Amino acid sequence: MRKIVKKLGIPLLSAATLLAPASAFAANSTAEQNNTSPGVVNNPHGAYLTGVYPNMFAKAGYTKKEINAKINAAWQQLFHGNPGTNPDLYDGQAVYYQLTPDMAYVEDIGNHDVRTEGMGYAMMIAVQLNHQKEFNSLWNFAKTNMQIKSGKTKDFFAWHTKTDGTIIDQGVAPDGDQWIAAALSFAAGRWGNDEGIYNYQKEAKQILNAMWHNADSGGINMFDKTTYLSTFSPPGAINFTDASYSLPAFYRIFASVNPEDKDLWEKAASAGEQLLQNAANPNTGLAPCYSNFDGTPFTPPWDKSADSYGGNFNEDAWRAIANANIDAAWFGVKPWQTQYSNTLENFFESQGMNTYNSRYHIDGTPINTNLVSYEPQVHSPGLVSMNASSAISATNINKMDFVNQLWNLDIPSGHARYYDGFLYMLGMLYDSGQFQIWWPADRH
Incomplete structure (x- = not known):
C-alpha cells in the first residue's frame, strides 16, 4: 500500500486443472537450475x-550466467549491502535489517x-531465491509484531x-496480506512445514480463511462477497478498491491452498482479472491507484485535487502492469493481456x-x-x-526495448531504494522466468 502519508498494490481453469501437481514445474533451485526456455515469449x-x-x-540475448549474476547482485545489495550510517539511512544500500538472530x-x-x-515482497523474493533463514526472520517479525490478534480484523x-x-x-493493506499469504504458501511447497509459526501451510490458510470469513464472527472481511474484489483498507475504507491489489495469479493458487474456499x-x-481490464484506460493502458469496483477512478475524500494520488496513475498503479503479466506467465497469455x-x-x-514521467492522469497527461519528495518524479526505476x-x-515489435531498459538500470540505492528497489528486484525475477510457482497442489 503506497499511502501518501501527510503524517495524517476469461474463465478460470477447471478444478481438475487447478489440482494438477504443480511442484514438478518449479526448479529445484533458482540459482542452480533456471527452469525457463530462452525462446518462449x-x-x-x-x-x-x-x-x-x-x-x-x-x-534479449543475455546468458544464464549473466542473468543469475544480476539477480544475485540485487539480492546481496538490497538484503545484505551497506545499511547506511547516517541517522536517515539515506547513504545506504540495504533495506533488510536483522533485529535479533x-x-x-x-x-x-x-x-x-x-x-x-x-x-x-521480501518474503516472496526470499522463497523464490531459496533463502530460508531470511524468510523465517521476516515472517517471525510479521507474525509477532504485525499480525492483529483480536477484533474485527483478526x-x-x-x-x-x-x-x-x-x-x-x-x-490493513490487502496487498501486503496477499503477498505474505502467497509467500507462506510457496514456502510450504518449497521447504515443507515445520512446527509452530513455521508451519507455513497452516499459517497461510489461517490468513486466507480470514479474508473471506471474519464477518462470520462479527468482524470485517478483506474481500467483498458481492464483487469478489479486495476492499481498499479494512476496517475503515472498504467502499472502493485498488487494481494493484488484484492478483489473479495468486488467487488461482489460493484456490488450491485453501480448497474449502475454492469457489x-x-x-x-x-x-x-476483469478489474485489471476495466481500470486501464483504453487509449493509454494507465490505471488509477484507487478505483470503484467497476474500475472507474475513485478520488478519496482526503484528497479531492485534480492531481490526487488515488484517482490517477501513481506508484500503486505501476504494479497493475505486473499483476496482469504474472497471470499471463503462469496461466497463459490471453488476448486482453x-x-x-x-x-x-x-x-x-x-x-x-x-524520459517518460512516473505519474500521469489516466488519459496520459x-x-x-512531486507528491512524495523523497521519490523521483521523472523516470522512476520502479x-x-x-x-x-x-x-x-x-x-x-519494440517490446524488448522495455526489457533492455530494465537490464541497464543500476540497482536502486539511497533514499528511494525501498519501493524502487523491490520493484526492480521483482521485475528482474519476472523477466528472467525466476518468479515461479512453488505450491504443490496435492499438499492440502
Whole structure:
C-alpha cells in the first residue's frame, strides 16, 4: 500500500486443472537450475501446465550466467549491502535489517517504518531465491509484531509499524496480506512445514480463511462477497478498491491452498482479472491507484485535487502492469493481456523511452507535482521495472526495448531504494522466468 502519508498494490481453469501437481514445474533451485526456455515469449498454456516460464532476458540475448549474476547482485545489495550510517539511512544500500538472530524487517527508508507490502515482497523474493533463514526472520517479525490478534480484523496485518515492531496504524493493506499469504504458501511447497509459526501451510490458510470469513464472527472481511474484489483498507475504507491489489495469479493458487474456499477464490480470480481490464484506460493502458469496483477512478475524500494520488496513475498503479503479466506467465497469455501490454508500451514509447514521467492522469497527461519528495518524479526505476514485465504478453515489435531498459538500470540505492528497489528486484525475477510457482497442489 503506497499511502501518501501527510503524517495524517476469461474463465478460470477447471478444478481438475487447478489440482494438477504443480511442484514438478518449479526448479529445484533458482540459482542452480533456471527452469525457463530462452525462446518462449507468449506461452498460451502457461507455466502452471508446461513448467516453462517466459525468460525475456534470455530472449534479449543475455546468458544464464549473466542473468543469475544480476539477480544475485540485487539480492546481496538490497538484503545484505551497506545499511547506511547516517541517522536517515539515506547513504545506504540495504533495506533488510536483522533485529535479533531470528527476527528481521525491511524498512521503508523514506518513511522510516515497516510496511506489510515490503514484508510480503521480501518474503516472496526470499522463497523464490531459496533463502530460508531470511524468510523465517521476516515472517517471525510479521507474525509477532504485525499480525492483529483480536477484533474485527483478526489475523490480518497492521499495514505499518515502527522498526521496533510497535504498531502505528491498525488499518490493513490487502496487498501486503496477499503477498505474505502467497509467500507462506510457496514456502510450504518449497521447504515443507515445520512446527509452530513455521508451519507455513497452516499459517497461510489461517490468513486466507480470514479474508473471506471474519464477518462470520462479527468482524470485517478483506474481500467483498458481492464483487469478489479486495476492499481498499479494512476496517475503515472498504467502499472502493485498488487494481494493484488484484492478483489473479495468486488467487488461482489460493484456490488450491485453501480448497474449502475454492469457489470464492475462482470468483476472485475472474473478478480481479476483469478489474485489471476495466481500470486501464483504453487509449493509454494507465490505471488509477484507487478505483470503484467497476474500475472507474475513485478520488478519496482526503484528497479531492485534480492531481490526487488515488484517482490517477501513481506508484500503486505501476504494479497493475505486473499483476496482469504474472497471470499471463503462469496461466497463459490471453488476448486482453496482449492488447493491454501493447497499449501501455505504445503510450510509454510516445512519451520517450528514456524520459517518460512516473505519474500521469489516466488519459496520459503528465502530473508534474512531486507528491512524495523523497521519490523521483521523472523516470522512476520502479515504473521501468514494472513496464518491463509487459513484454511477457506484448507483441509490439519494440517490446524488448522495455526489457533492455530494465537490464541497464543500476540497482536502486539511497533514499528511494525501498519501493524502487523491490520493484526492480521483482521485475528482474519476472523477466528472467525466476518468479515461479512453488505450491504443490496435492499438499492440502
